[in-house]
Amino acid sequence: MEQQMNELHRLTLTWTRQLEKSRIAEYTQLLNRPWRLIWLNLLSGTARGVGIAIGFTFFAATIIYLLQLLGALNLPIIGDYIADVVRIVQRQLELNTY
Incomplete structure (x- = not known):
């Protein structure tokens, strides 16, 4: 019985470490704040x-x-x-004065 409890405890610790590595908590917080999500997407875009x-x-x-x-x-x-390609590009650059 004690060995099964230790195995279950070890497995639970492994899962929690993997969840922490995946940053699932940060992701769910981001989903709960849509304006922050929009801002981050706008900034990254x-x-x-x-x-x-x-x-x-x-x-x-x-x-x-x-x-x-x-x-x-x-x-x-x-x-x-x-030479033709370069001439065309140079004309385009001269015509488009921004």
């Missing part, structure tokens, strides 16, 4: 949007820079195509 914008800007600038370098090499077919 804004951070993701800013991160995507910065990342895309860096990526696009790198691609344009590489295309300009390739265009300067005067490769026969590829050079003309790249």
Whole structure:
């Protein structure tokens, strides 16, 4: 009987540790406060949007820079195509003054 009680106690402790690790209490508190949930989702969505914008800007600038370098090499077919793409992008940047 005592061995079964010890085993049950050990199992209960294991479950409580796993529940604490999963932060189930914090999650239920968050669900009970909908305005806080909305605020956190708004904040995280804004951070993701800013991160995507910065990342895309860096990526696009790198691609344009590489295309300009390739265009300067005067490769026969590829050079003309790249020069056209760079010219189009530069015109768009000149037209869109924010």
